[in-house]
Amino acid sequence: MTTQYDADVIVVGSGAVGSNAAYELLKQGKSVIVLESGKWIPRWKIVENFRSSPRKGNHNDPYPNQPWAPTSFSPDYIENTGNFKFLPGMLRLVGGTTWHWAAATWRFLPNDMKLRTLYGVGRDWPISYDELEPYYGRAEFNLGVAGSDTQDQSGQGGAGQFPHRSTPYPVPPEAETYYFQRLKARLAPEGFNFIHEPNARTNQPWDGRPGCSGNNNCMPVCPIGAMYSGDVHAKHVVKMGGKVIEDATVYKLEKGSDGKIVAAHYRTSDHKDIRLTARYFIIAANGLETPKLLLMSDVANSSDQVGRNLMDHTGMGLQFLADEPLWPGRGQVQQGGIFNWRDGEFRREHSAIKHALTNTVPNRAITQHLLSQGIVGPELDEKIKDWAARWVDISSVFELLPNPENRIQPSAIRKDALGIPTMTIHYNTDDYIERGAVKAKADYAKFVQTMGGTVINDNTGWQNRDHIMGTVIMGNDAKTSVVDKDCRSWDHSNLFMATTGVIPACGVVNPTLTGVAFAIRAADIIAKEV
Amino acid sequence: MRFTKKGLSRRQVLATSLTLPALGSLPGFARAAGLVTLSEFHGLCGTLTGKSGLNPEISNRILTALTALDSSFPQKVGSLISAMQTYGLKDMSDFKQFAEQNANQAPVAMSIISAWYLGYTGTPAMDATPAVGHPVDDATFITYVGALMYAPTADTTVIPSYSRGHTNYWVNPPASQSAG
Numbered sequence: 001m002t003t004q005y006d007a008d009v010i011v012v013g014s015g016a017v018g019s020n021a022a023y024e025l026l027k028q029g030k031s032v033i034v035l036e037s038g039k040w041i042p043r044w045k046i047v048e049n050f051r052s053s054p055r056k057g058n059h060n061d062p063y064p065n066q067p068w069a070p071t072s073f074s075p076d077y078i079e080n081t082g083n084f085k086f087l088p089g090m091l092r093l094v095g096g097t098t099w100h101w102a103a104a105t106w107r108f109l110p111n112d113m114k115l116r117t118l119y120g121v122g123r124d125w126p127i128s129y130d131e132l133e134p135y136y137g138r139a140e141f142n143l144g145v146a147g148s149d150t151q152d153q154s155g156q157g158g159a160g161q162f163p164h165r166s167t168p169y170p171v172p173p174e175a176e177t178y179y180f181q182r183l184k185a186r187l188a189p190e191g192f193n194f195i196h197e198p199n200a201r202t203n204q205p206w207d208g209r210p211g212c213s214g215n216n217n218c219m220p221v222c223p224i225g226a227m228y229s230g231d232v233h234a235k236h237v238v239k240m241g242g243k244v245i246e247d248a249t250v251y252k253l254e255k256g257s258d259g260k261i262v263a264a265h266y267r268t269s270d271h272k273d274i275r276l277t278a279r280y281f282i283i284a285a286n287g288l289e290t291p292k293l294l295l296m297s298d299v300a301n302s303s304d305q306v307g308r309n310l311m312d313h314t315g316m317g318l319q320f321l322a323d324e325p326l327w328p329g330r331g332q333v334q335q336g337g338i339f340n341w342r343d344g345e346f347r348r349e350h351s352a353i354k355h356a357l358t359n360t361v362p363n364r365a366i367t368q369h370l371l372s373q374g375i376v377g378p379e380l381d382e383k384i385k386d387w388a389a390r391w392v393d394i395s396s397v398f399e400l401l402p403n404p405e406n407r408i409q410p411s412a413i414r415k416d417a418l419g420i421p422t423m424t425i426h427y428n429t430d431d432y433i434e435r436g437a438v439k440a441k442a443d444y445a446k447f448v449q450t451m452g453g454t455v456i457n458d459n460t461g462w463q464n465r466d467h468i469m470g471t472v473i474m475g476n477d478a479k480t481s482v483v484d485k486d487c488r489s490w491d492h493s494n495l496f497m498a499t500t501g502v503i504p505a506c507g508v509v510n511p512t513l514t515g516v517a518f519a520i521r522a523a524d525i526i527a528k529e530v
Numbered sequence: 531m532r533f534t535k536k537g538l539s540r541r542q543v544l545a546t547s548l549t550l551p552a553l554g555s556l557p558g559f560a561r562a563a564g565l566v567t568l569s570e571f572h573g574l575c576g577t578l579t580g581k582s583g584l585n586p587e588i589s590n591r592i593l594t595a596l597t598a599l600d601s602s603f604p605q606k607v608g609s610l611i612s613a614m615q616t617y618g619l620k621d622m623s624d625f626k627q628f629a630e631q632n633a634n635q636a637p638v639a640m641s642i643i644s645a646w647y648l649g650y651t652g653t654p655a656m657d658a659t660p661a662v663g664h665p666v667d668d669a670t671f672i673t674y675v676g677a678l679m680y681a682p683t684a685d686t687t688v689i690p691s692y693s694r695g696h697t698n699y700w701v702n703p704p705a706s707q708s709a710g
Binding site for chain 1: 580626629643650674680683687690693695696697702704
């Protein structure tokens with residue numbers, strides 16, 4: 001008897017990672033259904049929501065926040081039990097959280113993938129850079145990444161391209177902002193290595209997207225769609241005959257008698273439960289919802305590692321006024337940074353560090369600060385103008401080590417509007433990043449001194465950076481990891497994870513491109529088997 | 531009482547609204563609850579921001595939003611106006627001294643100035659990413675492009691989400707600043 005399926009492959013989640021996986025499968029002639037808990041919403045509505053919001057610093061605010069598909073800032077979404085309030089800004093709509101990222105699309109370094117072997121800490125990846133490299137190239141093409149083919153991205157001041165590439169960046173790098181140029185001109189002679197940030201914010205027409213025109217609003221929403229967001233490939237999926245079902249919150253993966261997954265069960269906002277079958281399943285519901293779904297379904301967890309090893313690039317920041325006008329806020333919201341601490345023997349002792357140069361229009365932060373000091377009248381206008389020209393904002397991130405105690409679990413007692421458990425997160429910072437923080441603060445002092453600066457804030461404490469990794473960790477051993485190097489569950493041969501949650505050692509670069517590269521690779525493997 | 535050169539006194543406003551009843555239905559002239567008229571409040575806004583030609587609709591929104599936060603706000607505005615009159619505050623350069631002598635009035639003035647400059651009243655529950663939690667979100671939108679904090683940099687940066695430039699314009703410092 002021939003078994004009938006609703007689709008060859010069901011993808012849970014329509015963000016950048018899931019939509020790219022679905023797109024690659026459709027290209028190879030497979031039938032695909034994408035299930036998305038949120039809804040389609042046109043860009044213009046999000047832009048209008050932003051412009052009329054009193055919460056412009058809250059990047060989730062312009063987005064739909066429904067009881068059945070809440071953003072992560074919904075008060076009951078996460079219950080924290082650790083020493084750090086883990087609260088990333090995650091969205092629930094077609095396209096996912098890449099609606100409000102700054103589109104940093106780095107490749108990890110070969111050494112990032114050998115952390116344990118080289119430096120004796122953390123974990124190794126079960127895959128080498130060379131093996132992943134072609135998929136990085138395809139991911140960069142899909143996203144229209146702009147980058148430099150001639151720089152040493154390890155931050156060690158090398159003369160040429162590193163890591164090596166088999167294909168050039170699809171889009172050339174945009175011009176350096178005057179702000180970036182001036183900081184580099186003065187800080188580089190002190191030994192700080194500045195690197196342009198590869199980014200999925202095209203500066204020339206690409207795949208229906210226009211070139212960036214410097215609206216300076218990458219977060220929370222690019223008004224013109226120059227910046228990539230996952231809805232680009234969700235739309236491609238539909239055009240290619242795939243199905244994207246909105247308002248479909250998957251709450252259970254059903255196991256068959258042969259150890260394979262046979263169905264996904266989803267619930268709609270009006271509490272209808274629907275069961276869909278497929279040959280293969282890809283869970284791409286981000287680094288928190290993916291492990292939650294596995295744990296709720298009691299699947300893929302023979303290692304007891306599902307939900308564990310939660311990592312963010314927990315960070316800190318510095319704001320100061322330079323002694324010259326730098327004119328931040330012109331162009332995109334970030335463009336690169338200082339990477340001396342990206343790799344080296346020091347990783348035996350303390351975390352890697354990235355210092356990113358934030359380039360947002362600073363008027364709100366400055367005005368809030370001045371008003372809090374009671375400054376009004378002509379002095380207020382003069383100071384806004386002067387400070388806005390000289391404002392420097394550094395956002396640093398640190399490489400947390402995987403720790404099984406840092407974990408996300410479904411709540412044992414609390415449920416959302418659909419009757420599905422909410423999540424509990426236990427997250428502690430570690431000594432590895434505390435030692436890194438000492439180095440970062442020494443850098444801060446040097447930045448301020450060299451720029452003739454006046455400190456506004458150099459002690460922010462630890463902050464969320466929304467780079468979720470480790471929760472469905474990839475490894476070489478079924479006893480200590482959730483998926484193998486193909487992103488396939490060790491326990492269920494037709495179940496794959498397509499999320500940054502597979503990343504086993506987090507380096508200091510934004511993980512989305514790597515999530516997409518792994519998803520494309522997994523799609524290729526699935527396409528051969530289906 | 532007279533707060534700006536263009537402002538109307540309370541007596542003038544009352545007289546106007548009595549003799550021209552149709553005016554009362556126009557935006558900006560509706561009589562607000564409590565002890566202050568919208569016209570008085572608009573005049574106060576001009577004094578507190580040091581700006582002429584403010585949009586009266588924004589004054590109206592601020593008065594409504596701050597009254598929603600604190601029902602005694604109109605009375606507090608009345609007290610502020612009296613205190614400013616008693617002190618003789620005409621120029622915001624003197625505000626610091628006024629605030630020192632009128633500790634109860636200064637926060638009322640600052641709430642109005644803040645609304646004009648930031649474009650919202652109250653406190654957003656999560657004002658920043660990374661999120662900063664406040665126990666209660668009582669923020670109300672007032673204006674975006676009308677927020678006075680953007681005017682001082684109108685020649686150098688965009689109001690985020692709007693664009694005046696083209697790809698790579700950012701390679702140079704602002705044209706208004708580079709000459710000479």
